[in-house]
Amino acid sequence: MSCGELRAGDAGGSVCLRGWVNRRRDHGGLIFIDLRDRDGLTQLVFDPSSPDLPADVFATAERLRAEFVISVNANVRLRLPGTQKADLATGGIEGAVTALTILNESLTPPFVVAGDDDVDENVRLRYRYLDLRRPRMQRNLTVRHKIVKAMRDYFDARGFLEIETPNLIKSTPEGARDYLVPSRVHQGAFYALPQSPQLLKQILMIGGLGRYMQIARCFRDEDPRADRQPEFTQLDVEMTFVEEADVMAMMEGCVIDVWRTALGVSIATPIERLTYEDAIRRFGSDKPDLRFGLELTDVAQIVAGSDFPLFATLAAGAGNRIIALRYPGGAVLSRREFDALAETAKGFGAKGLPYLAFTADGLKGSIVKVVSPEIVAELQRYTAAQTGDALLFVGEAHALASDIAGRLRIEIAERLKLRDPKAFAFCWVYHFPLFERDAETGAITFSHHPFTAPGPGQEDLFDSDPLRVRAQHYDLVLNGYELGSGSIRNHKEAFQRKVFHRLGLDDATIEDRFGFFMEALRFGAPPHGGMALGLDRIVMLACGETSIRDVIAFPKNQLARDLMMDAPSSVPAAALRDLGLSINVKPQPAQL
RNA sequence: GGCGCAGUAGCUCAGUUGGUUAGAGCGCCGCCCUGUCACGGCGGAGGUCGAGGGUUCGAGCCCCUUCUGCGUCGCCA
Numbered sequence: 071m072s073c074g075e076l077r078a079g080d081a082g083g084s085v086c087l088r089g090w091v092n093r094r095r096d097h098g099g100l101i102f103i104d105l106r107d108r109d110g111l112t113q114l115v116f117d118p119s120s121p122d123l124p125a126d127v128f129a130t131a132e133r134l135r136a137e138f139v140i141s142v143n144a145n146v147r148l149r150l151p152g153t154q155k156a157d158l159a160t161g162g163i164e165g166a167v168t169a170l171t172i173l174n175e176s177l178t179p180p181f182v183v184a185g186d187d188d189v190d191e192n193v194r195l196r197y198r199y200l201d202l203r204r205p206r207m208q209r210n211l212t213v214r215h216k217i218v219k220a221m222r223d224y225f226d227a228r229g230f231l232e233i234e235t236p237n238l239i240k241s242t243p244e245g246a247r248d249y250l251v252p253s254r255v256h257q258g259a260f261y262a263l264p265q266s267p268q269l270l271k272q273i274l275m276i277g278g279l280g281r282y283m284q285i286a287r288c289f290r291d292e293d294p295r296a297d298r299q300p301e302f303t304q305l306d307v308e309m310t311f312v313e314e315a316d317v318m319a320m321m322e323g324c325v326i327d328v329w330r331t332a333l334g335v336s337i338a339t340p341i342e343r344l345t346y347e348d349a350i351r352r353f354g355s356d357k358p359d360l361r362f363g364l365e366l367t368d369v370a371q372i373v374a375g376s377d378f379p380l381f382a383t384l385a386a387g388a389g390n391r392i393i394a395l396r397y398p399g400g401a402v403l404s405r406r407e408f409d410a411l412a413e414t415a416k417g418f419g420a421k422g423l424p425y426l427a428f429t430a431d432g433l434k435g436s437i438v439k440v441v442s443p444e445i446v447a448e449l450q451r452y453t454a455a456q457t458g459d460a461l462l463f464v465g466e467a468h469a470l471a472s473d474i475a476g477r478l479r480i481e482i483a484e485r486l487k488l489r490d491p492k493a494f495a496f497c498w499v500y501h502f503p504l505f506e507r508d509a510e511t512g513a514i515t516f517s518h519h520p521f522t523a524p525g526p527g528q529e530d531l532f533d534s535d536p537l538r539v540r541a542q543h544y545d546l547v548l549n550g551y552e553l554g555s556g557s558i559r560n561h562k563e564a565f566q567r568k569v570f571h572r573l574g575l576d577d578a579t580i581e582d583r584f585g586f587f588m589e590a591l592r593f594g595a596p597p598h599g600g601m602a603l604g605l606d607r608i609v610m611l612a613c614g615e616t617s618i619r620d621v622i623a624f625p626k627n628q629l630a631r632d633l634m635m636d637a638p639s640s641v642p643a644a645a646l647r648d649l650g651l652s653i654n655v656k657p658q659p660a661q662l
Numbered sequence: 663g664g665c666g667c668a669g670u671a672g673c674u675c676a677g678u679u680g681g682u683u684a685g686a687g688c689g690c691c692g693c694c695c696u697g698u699c700a701c702g703g704c705g706g707a708g709g710u711c712g713a714g715g716g717u718u719c720g721a722g723c724c725c726c727u728u729c730u731g732c733g734u735c736g737c738c739a
Contacts, residue, residue: 095699095702096698102701119696178690181689182688182689185700187673193672242739296732418735515739617732627731
């Protein structure tokens with residue numbers, strides 16, 4: 071019997087309950103204990119006037135403190151009239167204790183476990199076992215379980231096999247930094263922990279498994295963020311004989327099913343689909359937050375003839391964008407506030423942030439003198455700016471302008487509280503470019519991963535204008551977060567080799583790093599494609615949290631440390647000797 | 663690696679222009695209390711103001727350095 075189960079109908083019976091002391095209310099002659107387990111709370115009464123309560127039991131009850139673990143025998147009875155508690159599932163009954171065993175005592179906890187009061191995250195992580203007892207983490211981990219179960223059920227019902235892939239694999243170049251594991255048997259050689267099971271799941275397809283899924287742990291040695299951990303979990307999926315639309319439909323069905331069965335929320339279908347180009351044009355991001363409008367408007371044509379040199383120059387040059395961003399109600403901002411907003415924009419890479427404010431008293435703004443009334447009128451018409459609104463202008467090279475305006479769009483939405491934390495706005499973004507130019511080196515690199523196939527009919531462009539090649543690559547986006555990416559993969563060795571060549575890898579390098587995979591492609595590799603979704607982010611958004619640390623039982627902090635275990639840590643010299651390693655940096659003294 | 667914010671009691675925080683003995687709520691400890699459920703009442707303990715250095719007659723407060731955490735940029739095929 072658990073602490074959340076008893077109801078009025080159980081009155082008259084007797085039960086054995088075990089759990090933690092959530093709260094005690096000691097009235098001197100009468101003691102109440104709220105007993106807690108994962109299931110809920112049950113009020114226990116120690117009533118010395120009752121003939122069923124031995125005196126020594128009451129004496130023991132006086133010793134009880136928060137987080138003591140106890141076992142009791144109790145008679146279940148209805149609470150006295152007027153003492154029922156409506157907001158508690160078990161609030162109609164109580165347990166009149168007849169026997170008590172203290173299974174374990176507890177030190178005074180560093181924070182109150184009975185409740186979700188704010189506690190410093192360091193303290194929560196250091197004493198994670200106490201934090202895990204609190205309602206928030208119990209709820210979040212329960213939701214996580216339900217989501218994972220819904221995923222497994224969904225794919226099981228559709229003929230997918232869950233197949234485990236190894237965590238000790240081969241390091242392959244590019245992408246994120248690998249976590250490396252030194253080999254004892256082969257000193258000087260290293261395994262890598264998988265950044266994702268990408269090649270393994272493709273080989274499972276080559277292996278004829280048809281439909282694969284896995285709740286897979288992935289490792290990337292990059293700096294953590296609120297929505298990123300060095301180790302994280304993906305729902306990983308791969309299928310043979312599919313096209314883009316098949317995978318998207320399968321994954322869309324999954325998230326709809328997960329939201330319905332695990333959260334009881336129905337998602338509007340079909341999920342909106344945006345091409346990459348449209349997403350950038352309308353929202354300035356390839357992971358647009360569709361919970362609000364505030365779309366970007368291109369105004370180069372309108373302002374081309376203005377006296378503002380910046381506009382005229384940008385409009386004349388190819389590859390530039392001039393974007394107007396409507397700030398509803400922004401006309402009331404002071405000059406100082408607009409300056410601060412410009413500073414924010416500069417932080418995003420803008421050189422400045424010209425603006426117009428349509429106040430009740432007329433037009434104001436930094437460029438009011440250099441833009442003619444006709445152009446202003448046209449801008450107002452085109453952007454649907456109302457009196458009281460402001461227009462912010464971003465003019466830069468196309469990609470930069472889009473990025474800046476996209477970030478400002480989020481900034482404005484944040485200020486106007488347009489991002490409803492309870493809303494779920496999914497969208498697909500697809501038709502990504504296959505390649506992009508590395509901003510620093512200028513070299514051509516892949517935008518997803520090098521196994522993504524180009525769209526049909528794109529082969530000619532591949533040689534003549536690779537940056538314009540469209541990939542069969544799709545992202546699922548929720549509330550401005552990228553939930554995951556997928557693609558149709560190259561299944562012909564010759565073409566995969568061509569992609570590698572295009573990326574600057576020579577045959578020797580291909581052989582060294584991907585030889586096993588290239589060989590597999592030569593043995594009847596079927597057409598295949600798939601997707602991976604970030605489970606932690608999904609659960610985070612489903613729980614209304616803003617950090618994936620709150621949906622992971624034992625997360626790491628921003629320096630990738632586990633504050634409870636104090637990992638990473640040094641190891642004995644003998645362990646290093648076994649591995650043929652020596653350390654050539656000074657050992658860091660323990661900081662904790 | 664850059665930028666921003668934060669660090670004062672076990673927890674959450676306040677602390678004025680640099681000025682007496684650094685406070686509050688919760689928690690904890692003791693006593694009282696038979697219907698509470700955030701029980702209540704009375705009393706009490708508890709502080710390297712993250713650390714180091716400096717300015718000053720005097721520093722929680724000002725300056726420098728540093729550590730830690732969070733957010734973010736870089737990074738994240």
